[in-house]
Amino acid sequence: MSELNKVPLAAELLAEGKSFDVLFWVGCAGSFDERVKSVTRSFVKILNHLNISYAVLGTEESCTGDPAKRAGNEFLFQMQAMSNIQVLNGYGVKRIVTTCPHCFNTLKNEYPSLGGNYELVHHSTFLQELIDTGQLKMKESGSFKGQKITYHDSCYLGRANGVYEAPRKVLEVLDADLVEMKRCKTKGLCCGAGGGQMFKEPEKGTKDINVERTEEAIATGATVIAAACPFCMTMLTDGVKNKEKESTIKVYDLAELIAQNEGL
Amino acid sequence: MHIVPQLIFAVLLALAGYCILRSISRIRFNILLGKSYEPSSSIPDRWVNMTLTALGQRKMFKKPLPAILHLFVYLGFLIVNAEMLEIALDGLLGTHRLFAAPLGSFYTFIINVFEFFAVAVIVACAIFLVRRNLVHLKRFTGKEMTKWPTLDANLILIIEIVLMMAFLTMNASDQLLQGQNEHYKATGSFAFSGLLMPLFSGLSASSLLVLERSAWWIHIIGVMIFANYVFYNSKHLHIFFAFLNTYYARLIPQGEIDNMASVTKEVQLMLGLTPTDNTPTDPAAPMRFGAKDVQDLTWKNLMDAYSCTECGRCTEQCPANITGKLLSPRKIMMDTRDRLEEVGNNIRQHGADHQDNKSLFDYISDEEILACTTCNACVEACPVQISPVEIIVQMRRYRVMEESKAPGSWNAMFSNIENNQAPWKFSPADRFNWADKL
Numbered sequence: 169m170s171e172l173n174k175v176p177l178a179a180e181l182l183a184e185g186k187s188f189d190v191l192f193w194v195g196c197a198g199s200f201d202e203r204v205k206s207v208t209r210s211f212v213k214i215l216n217h218l219n220i221s222y223a224v225l226g227t228e229e230s231c232t233g234d235p236a237k238r239a240g241n242e243f244l245f246q247m248q249a250m251s252n253i254q255v256l257n258g259y260g261v262k263r264i265v266t267t268c269p270h271c272f273n274t275l276k277n278e279y280p281s282l283g284g285n286y287e288l289v290h291h292s293t294f295l296q297e298l299i300d301t302g303q304l305k306m307k308e309s310g311s312f313k314g315q316k317i318t319y320h321d322s323c324y325l326g327r328a329n330g331v332y333e334a335p336r337k338v339l340e341v342l343d344a345d346l347v348e349m350k351r352c353k354t355k356g357l358c359c360g361a362g363g364g365q366m367f368k369e370p371e372k373g374t375k376d377i378n379v380e381r382t383e384e385a386i387a388t389g390a391t392v393i394a395a396a397c398p399f400c401m402t403m404l405t406d407g408v409k410n411k412e413k414e415s416t417i418k419v420y421d422l423a424e425l426i427a428q429n430e431g432l
Numbered sequence: 433m434h435i436v437p438q439l440i441f442a443v444l445l446a447l448a449g450y451c452i453l454r455s456i457s458r459i460r461f462n463i464l465l466g467k468s469y470e471p472s473s474s475i476p477d478r479w480v481n482m483t484l485t486a487l488g489q490r491k492m493f494k495k496p497l498p499a500i501l502h503l504f505v506y507l508g509f510l511i512v513n514a515e516m517l518e519i520a521l522d523g524l525l526g527t528h529r530l531f532a533a534p535l536g537s538f539y540t541f542i543i544n545v546f547e548f549f550a551v552a553v554i555v556a557c558a559i560f561l562v563r564r565n566l567v568h569l570k571r572f573t574g575k576e577m578t579k580w581p582t583l584d585a586n587l588i589l590i591i592e593i594v595l596m597m598a599f600l601t602m603n604a605s606d607q608l609l610q611g612q613n614e615h616y617k618a619t620g621s622f623a624f625s626g627l628l629m630p631l632f633s634g635l636s637a638s639s640l641l642v643l644e645r646s647a648w649w650i651h652i653i654g655v656m657i658f659a660n661y662v663f664y665n666s667k668h669l670h671i672f673f674a675f676l677n678t679y680y681a682r683l684i685p686q687g688e689i690d691n692m693a694s695v696t697k698e699v700q701l702m703l704g705l706t707p708t709d710n711t712p713t714d715p716a717a718p719m720r721f722g723a724k725d726v727q728d729l730t731w732k733n734l735m736d737a738y739s740c741t742e743c744g745r746c747t748e749q750c751p752a753n754i755t756g757k758l759l760s761p762r763k764i765m766m767d768t769r770d771r772l773e774e775v776g777n778n779i780r781q782h783g784a785d786h787q788d789n790k791s792l793f794d795y796i797s798d799e800e801i802l803a804c805t806t807c808n809a810c811v812e813a814c815p816v817q818i819s820p821v822e823i824i825v826q827m828r829r830y831r832v833m834e835e836s837k838a839p840g841s842w843n844a845m846f847s848n849i850e851n852n853q854a855p856w857k858f859s860p861a862d863r864f865n866w867a868d869k870l
Contacts, residue, residue, distance in 0.1 A: 173870035196854035198866070205866040212870065226864040230853035238806050239842050240722065240828030242692045244849055246699040249691075277688035282696065283708070323807035328687025354812050355494075358751040363806030367845040367855055371803040374756030381751075 175212055178223040178259045189221040190289075191261045193275065195268035196231050197398035203405060204398040210427035211267055211291055217432055218303050222265070228255050232274040239364035246282065249274075253284035263287045265294045267423060269324035269397045270362070276329065290325055292335040292396050292422055299341055310429040312342040317425075318349055318390035320381070320404060321356030322397035335396045338422050342429055347388045357381050359407075361399035382407025386417065393419045434526050441523035441652075448656035455663035459738060462776035466731030473683035485678040491815040495745075498563075501556040505592070508553035509671065512546050512599065519652055529606075532619050540620030547603065547624035550596040557589040557596075564589075571744030576763035581667065581742055588668050591661070595654045602647035604628035605640050612637045616644075665773065670741035674816045677739040680732055681817040686808045689825055694719060722829025725791045726772045729826055736818040737769035746810035746820060752803040759803040761810035761820035767795035768823060792827065801827045802839065 181188055192215065198208040215222050233248030256264075264286045266272050276288035289297075298304035317339055325331045332353045339346055351357040360370065360377025370376055382404055385393045393408070395401045404419045420428075471478060484490045489506065492499040518531050532539045564572050564585060572585070603625035609616040632643060662668045693709060700707045723729050746761035747753050753760050771792050778786045804824045811819045831837045838846070845855045853860045 175864075175867040175870065177864075194866070196856065199863045200854060200856055200858045200866075205869075208866050209870055212867070224864070224867075227860060229863060230860075231849045231855060233849065235855050236846055236849055237689060238825065238828075239838065239845070240825065240830075240832035241838075241846055242695045242721070242829055243699065243833060244846055246691065246695050247703070248849060248853075250699055250703055250705065273685070273687040277685050278691060281691050323805070323809070324687050327808045327812050329685050355749065355809070357754070358805045358807035358809065360751060360755075360805060363804050364842060364845070365805050368802075368839050368841040370755075371752070371757045371759070371799050373752070373803075377751045377755050377805070380755050 173213065173216055176223045177226045178261075179226070179228065181223050182259065187221075188223040190263045190265050190294075191256070191259070192222050192224050193264050193266035193268070193271055194224055194229060195266060195271045195398065197402070198267055199229070201398060201402065204401060204421075207267055207398065207401065207421040207423050210421070210432070211423040213427050213432040214295070214298075214304070214423060214430070217430065218298060223259075225255065225259075230255075232271045232279075234270045234274040235364050235367055237274070237278070238362070239367075245278075249279055249282050249284065253279060253282060256284060256286065261286055263289065265289045265291055267291045267396075267398065267421070269322040269328070270399065273324045273328050290329075290331055290334070290396070292325070292338055293331060295422060295426060296334040296337045299338065304341075304426070304430075306341040306343070307429060307431070310342055312344045312392065312425060312429060315342075315344045315392060316347055316388070316390040317342070317344045317392040317394050318347050318385050318388045319352075319394045319396075320349070320359065320385060320400055321352060322395070322400050323356065323358050323362050325396055326356055327354060335394070335422055338426065339394055342425060344392070347390055349384045349388055351384065357384065359397075359400040359403035361403045366399050366402070376407075376410075378403035378407040379410050382411055386411060386413060391417055392425070393417060394422060394425060395419055396422050438524060438526045444653065444656060445520065445523070448660060451660050452663050455660070458776065458780075459663070459669075461780070462772050463731050463734045463738065465727050465772070465776065465779070466729050466734040467727070469680075469730035469732040471680050471682065471732075477683055478679050478681075481681060481683055482675055482679040485681075485815070485817060486674040489815070491813075491817075494813070501559055504549065504552040504556045505560075508549035508556075508596075511549050512553070512596070515543075515546050515599070516652075516655065519648070523652060528615060529617065529619060532617060537620060540622070543603065543619065544623050547600065547622055550599050551624050554593050554596045557593045561586065561589050571748040574744065574747060574760055574762065576760055576766050577742070577744075581766070584667055585742070587661075588666065591654065591658050595651060595658065598647045598651035598654060600625045600628055602644055602651060605632055605644035605647060608632055608635075609637065609640050609644055613641060667740065667742045669738055670816060673735065673739035677735055677816050677818065680735065682732075682819070686811055689806075689822075692721070692829075694721070720830070721833035722831070723792065723823065723826035724830045724834070726768060726775050728830070729768070729823060733768070733819075733823055733826070734772055736820075736823075737765050737772060739816050740765040740769065740818055741816075742766065743815070745813040745815065746818070749809040749813045751805055751807060751809065757799075757803040758797065759800045764796060764800070764820040764823055765818060768792065771795050796827065798831065798837075800824075801831075 194208055197204040230252055231248055232252060233245035237245035264275055269290060272288055272290045275286060319335055319339055358377060359381055393404050395404055401419060401421060408414050408417050408419060489499065489503060492502055521530050522528055563569055603622050606616055607622060608629055610618050632640065697707045697709055720728055726734060742762060744762050750759060750761050778788055801824045804821065806821055808821060811821060848855050848857050852858060
């Protein structure tokens with residue numbers, strides 16, 4: 169970790185008597201999944217680049233319990249939730265930004281009644297705010313200028329919480345050619361990973377959901393599929409591989425697109 | 433002599449009313465077999481939601497063509513039924529077109545409006561019949577669309593056409609009788625039934641009288657039978673439940689799944705925290721996690737089941753169903769309703785403790801509930817805000833927490849979260865290693 173790209177830990181800041189404005193909740197995929205770790209690093213680069221006052225929990229972070237809850241294990245979910253709430257409240261966290269819509273949904277909607285009340289922002293909205301306030305300025309001729317990009321709505325961001333515009337606004341500043349899939353926004357088709365599906369084989373069917381969705385994305389003619397969720401990222405990347413298109417079509421997270429465009 | 437039809441009418445009306453009330457009380461009993469549910473939103477918000485979603489058909493307009501056709505049938509139902517007031521009063525008092533004289537030319541105008549909607553209903557229902565039976569739209573098929581649901585859908589459309597035809601025939605023959613029979617007073621001309629008049633103009637005054645009376649009786653008895661049919665056990669109950677169901681809808685983000693209060697207390701005690709809810713739990717009260725049967729669901733879930741009109745918009749959007757999995761959200765709702773009817777009948781016939789050794793799992797399989805991605809596409813698609821996802825999650829809870837019966841890979845995920853604080857088997861000590869490569 170270079171000094172320039174130092175990631176502030178909440179525990180260290182507290183020890184130094186410093187505070188932070190927003191906590192970056194990395195999530196399990198963002199911490200462990202090889203592909204998704206790059207999204208985490210891209211987002212941190214943006215935060216550092218703009219001198220945002222933030223912190224991460226590091227090894228003190230733990231699964232929000234989302235997959236357990238949706239698979240039916242409410243005990244495990246509430247165990248996770250209550251221990252996380254103890255940690256978050258211990259640091260006096262008020263605002264949380266996360267790159268994972270599943271963490272976002274759980275922290276935002278399911279933690280309050282268990283004693284965890286925070287203002288939740290998904291990184292798409294966070295980036296949009298940085299663009300709107302002029303903190304994040306786009307380069308004139310970025311690397312995605314004129315490229316066809318299609319955005320895949322994450323269920324837990326879109327339908328679950330009504331965030332449809334922020335990710336699209338973020339993509340607009342790339343000056344790319346934004347194309348929509350037939351099923352988008354409220355009608356967006358799931359990538360197939362939600363509700364615990366990420367952690368088991370799919371039931372018997374005629375096709376895998378991620379392949380169905382990837383085919384739809386490919387049909388737009390886009391060279392970049394933009395995702396805003398680590399699970400969607402995995403599912404769509406697998407889908408592109410399944411269709412043997414990995415040399416021509418890339419799946420990127422919004423944070424990666426912005427970081428690349430900024431040359432970070 | 434004149435009193436006989438009046439008496440017959442009064443008896444039929446009372447009988448129809450009584451049977452409908454019995455059906456309503458049966459359905460109410462069944463719904464109240466569910467567990468408590470408290471809508472979290474404020475009463476004004478609920479009224480606004482009901483007005484926009486049920487009255488205003490907000491979600492229907494995602495599909496413009498069926499929405500417009502449905503709007504005509506819906507408005508036709510509301511508007512043409514206003515004529516029922518006059519028909520009922522005529523029937524009871526032995527009068528004929530009671531409102532014609534006092535309303536004068538306004539009466540002619542109103543009947544013309546009714547006739548416009550009657551024609552619109554006939555046209556819309558005919559198109560619906562074609563869409564169901566000739567075009568074979570995918571969402572009207574599926575393994576849950578067995579013989580009865582298919583027949584139910586067609587019967588509703590056919591009965592509506594017959595009722596509207598009777599209404600128009602009645603008006604046409606009435607106009608022909610005006611001037612021939614002193615009992616039939618001038619009403620002004622009716623534009624739509626007027627088009628049928630040439631069909632009957634060759635008939636004698638007495639034949640016309642028979643035709644007019646038959647149409648009148650077929651219409652009113654048809655309405656009584658149809659109302660009973662709807663409340664007995666038809667998918668058409670949505671005309672009533674759409675309003676109740678949207679009024680009681682959960683107006684919270686769709687992604688939110690309720691936290692089980694019964695679990696919260698136990699977890700707080702396990703973690704050495706002071707329970708926020710200090711009411712002592714009754715050790716004698718049977719406790720069940722999740723849903724094994726319909727009584728374990730909330731009454732709102734059960735009302736959802738009665739509100740479903742089997743349109744299939746949910747199943748059409750379901751990613752699992754689209755990719756050939758067994759899961760169909762519509763089937764979840766239809767199965768819940770069928771099982772609820774069965775449980776309700778058992779309780780009424782054999783008492784509250786009756787066990788038939790069956791459960792909701794005899795209707796809905798594990799394969800179905802396991803295939804859900806909780807993406808909420810079905811919830812978003814439903815015009816009356818039904819949630820199949822809530823029932824699926826409740827059934828998963830039963831399997832996982834009561835029976836420890838989850839797929840092996842889910843059990844591995846659970847133990848990873850428990851032991852490694854992540855759903856994958858990584859060391860929690862490595863959680864911050866991503867920052868090393870910056």
